[in-house]
Amino acid sequence: MCGIAGWYLPAGSAPGAAALKAMTDRIAHRGPDGEGALLATSPDGAWQGALGHRRLAIIDLSTGDQPMHYTAPDGRRLSIVFNGEVYNFQALRTELAALGHAFRTTSDTEVVLAAHAEWGPGSAERLRGMFAHIIWEHEQGRMTVVRDRFGKKPVFLARRPEGGFYCASEIKALLSAPGVEARLDRSVLPHYLNYRYVPGPHTFFEGIEKLPPASIAVCEGGEVTVSRYWTTPDSRVEPRAAGGDPVAAFMDKLQEAVSLRMIADVPFGAFLSGGIDSSAIVALMSRVSGPPVNTFSVGFAEGEYSELGYARQIAGQFGTRHHELEVSADTLMDWLPELIGFRDAPVAEPSDIPIHLLSAEARKSVKMVLTGEGSDEILAGYPKHRAERHAARYHALMPGVLHEGLVRPVVAALPYRFRRIKTLFDSLSERDVRDRFPRWFGVLGPKALARLLKAGIEPAGLDPTPFEVREGASPLRRLQHFDQTSWLPDNLLERGDRMTMAASIEARMPFMDHELAELVASLPDDCRIRGGEDKWLLREGMRRILPREILERPKVGFRVPVNEWFRTTMRDWVRDHLAGADSRSAVFYEGTELARILDDHEQGRQNHEKLIWTLVTLELFLRRYALNP
Template sequence: MCGLVGIFDSSGERQIDRALLRRMNDRVAHRGPDGAGEHFGPGLGLGHRRLAIIDVGGGRQPLYNEDGSVVVVFNGEIYNYRDIIPELEAAGHVFHTHSDTEVIVHAWEEWGERSVEHFRGMFAFALWDETRQTLFIARDRLGKKPLYYALLPDGTLVFGSELKSVMVHPGVSTALDPWAVDEFFAYGYVPDPRSIYRAVRKLPPAHWLLWRRGAAMELRSYWDLRFDGEPVTDLNEAKAELVERLNAATRLRLVSDVPLGAFLSGGVDSSAVVALMAGMSSSAVKTFSISFGDRAYDESAYAQRMAERYSTDHHARAVTPDESDPLSNLAARYDEPFGDSSAMPTYRVCQLARERVTVALSGDGGDELFGGYRRYALHHMTEQVRRTVPTGLRHSLFGMLGRVYPKADWAPRFLRAKTTFQELGMESADAYFQGVSVLNNTMRRRLFSDAFRRDLQGYCASHVVRSAMAAADTDDDLAKIQYADIKTWLPGGILVKVDRASMATSLEVRSPLLDHELAEWSMRLAPSLKLKGREGKLVLKRAVEPYVDRDLLYRPKRGFSMPLLRWLRGPWRGRLDTMTGDDGSLAATGLFNMSNVRLLVDQHLSGQSDHSAALWLLLMFEAFLVNAAKGEATFHRQATV
């Protein structure tokens, strides 16, 4: 795991500022504490920070082919590199290291832009081919590794593993993107390919960017999830194949020349990964978990049970709200506003793991691939109603009920009839957006100022989900929303959270459940193998029953989050008072209706309502503004696509 940066002049006529590239590279030093390297050529500068995992002594970067005409800087792991090397050697390529990085340069020589189709792993890399005068940048299929880029008006391309490295370049505008602001308050993150800055984009997962001097820049997708394979309908067959595939994906991710362990939350996915690791390891697996001291959020007892069952070398740590300045620290790690409150405990578990290992396996991906989120079952049930009730009647009847039914945020989700009625009165994509949004359209309208709503020019963040669902080549309602989550929530939320938290501690995290071949296979599973009534992940749970205690598998699902309601009314309430001041960062932007912001705070602190989610987003946005002020971020009132 590493960090990379680059500056590319498409004309090839301008010299690269070496000091500037080094400053960019230094901004991602936490991603690679084991070494730094640079490559300069006419109109080109590449920088790299290395976290040594494979071929510790010989895998230094930038790395070159035999004659030095191809150079690469790489972040990630190519797990199947040992399988690719013999094929490339048979074609005449000569290897000088034992690293997976060298596979990339020879694969490019052999297969060009199709080289990425041969890689099984997580990666973002930038490659320069001097002979072809071509820059090639690529990102892995599911978006585990990040890549930001900015195209400047003079034809210069600036790119890096994190936004902070790109923003070092003085030519990159700091104007905020209004549509990204709306998306953040809808989803709690800024979905790909947008960033919080209008001038900066994220290279989407499964895409490459190619720029040959003298030609136009190309941006293309090289992979997508397909739904046209032979359906898997038999539960017993699916269970057996899933265990086989999970074992293969886990074994691939155990290749390492440095100490390796695993996160153990006590949930289904991490427990399954630890169980499989234990069966493949000759020594005790090192496992790590976090507790909160609040029974409603604490799963450490379940993690402890799994640790005892498999005799792991287990380490646990409590998270408390007494960190000196948690919001500022989070803002500095994530660069963009990031509203998932579990980012803080995720950082803590990464910090704990890094004390003993350099690589940790996680259970990320199980919910998206196998239908584990509660919202999947709810959406599936409402879709059945949509199919049976005529559209006109559904809109009028459920729309009316949604307006008049009393709001009951205090009740369990399945008893919140108002929300259900509202969603039944909508079309499928809009209803799913209502279900996944942190702040729905009505709440955001109240939060934003009149001037900012005009600046949005009619744009609505629901466009992100609608576009993703429309792109899913299937009529199955469950598969559509899984696809949407895999394209939006997974790379923009889950994987960003883990990447920034782990890289802040120089820890590499690998996710066996996010193996792309396993993901492809999971899309062939019949809906009945994922959902059974309100129970999700049916086939995954059945498959791992021999490895994980039954009561742990089938207990109610909990998210990995913090007790925000209590902490915001207690240790962190002072931050809320500061946030609402007339001279504060939020008020200065002109984006918000500060009277309504103060009303949210008052209702929350008085116990009248639980506005934890909204207030956390506001706090994180304020922290972003304070952090970005060092770079003089500005807000320009003109939305752009």
């Protein structure tokens, strides 16, 4: 895992080596083990390519420095900066060697270069892993930027009016580049307040965009062309009857995904929450690991919010070398401004803070961890997935007028402990599946958003990719396609990358293996949800391995008690930040509606903790980056 940066700009106006170093210095946390740079000019002298790198050494510690250079069998020269890991690089290396390619290192990076030389940009389709890289082809004067299928590794672009672009792993590196200014894009605010993240390709910054997952950007002669090389299997794969033993096939592929991600030349471990996902990963790691697996868990000192006991149970069962971190809830907010700086965006979830603290603790012992991220999105593990299967039936039985006149008033009066029921019926109120998707996890529906935001803030156009599925796809697959093309890359994976890399530690996600996703998509929907049980394939596969109480635990997540804080100790702090004289975000909101939201929460009439957190972290983000509304 590393940090990369670069540019493709007119040679006469391109900045020099000092500017490139300034960009890579801003992402030094992504690669504290080394740095490197390359400045090159196109054969006609018109364009300059730059590659900058910060290295976190995981594989081939002695000869894996970057930028790495390669000469193809036909004499063409290529250079690369690479972030991530390719888990099938050894098989690809054997295939390429048979085609005449010679290698001087044992790193996956050199294999990526040779693959590009042999198969061109389409070589990305052959890579199994998580990656983002920039390749410069010297004889062609051409730059290619590639991002992995699910968007596990980030790449941002800042296109230039004179042609070409800057690119980097994180936005902060782009903001260090000459001519790139930090200006707020107001058009993303409605989406942020609705989704709690900014859907790609947009960002909070004008002129800075995300390279979408599974995409390739090619720049030659100043023209930038972006194309996709893969789409989620849920959007295109027709399920077939589950022949043979689907559970055995799934578990074999998951074990393979885990084993591949244990290839490293440094100490590694796993994050362990005690839920089924991370427990399954630890169990499968223990099968193939020689020494005990290092496991890391975080919990609150306040027992009410701690799940450390479940993690201890799994650690004891598999004999791991277990590490625990206890944090005090009332100290978490001290970290928020710093983590917003690492995130280059508001911190969308309070749980991101303890995840970063756990990453920093784990970094004392290891440089890489496996995690259970992605299981819910691949295997249908959220309550919304079970509910979406019945949306059409609900609409047939409950016409809109009955829902509005009968169901909505009753649901609105329910106390907070029934919040999942409220979310369910709020979501089902939408007849159009595209409108229903964000209601499952958003904090404001269209009407509430219109009441809160002042007139004149027009939303940015959304990328249609999350809604493009094959004709006849089930509602469940439509929702999971949305999860995998929007929720995952623009929120969950982005947050995970920043919180771990801020501590200079690499996180690998076996459930996000694209071959595993292809297998799951080929099976009927009832292999995901059966008899009301979600993630059926995983639960069945682990039934004889994990304790029953772990298998049947309801999804909890890492809860931070901001609900209570916003009513008590942080009440005045919240009001000052959102409505005080120094507030930067107050100009976005209708004052009476904001006051009503805060009053309702403080008086216990409603629980608006997610919305208030969303508003507060937006305000802190604006202050951190001195963004004028």
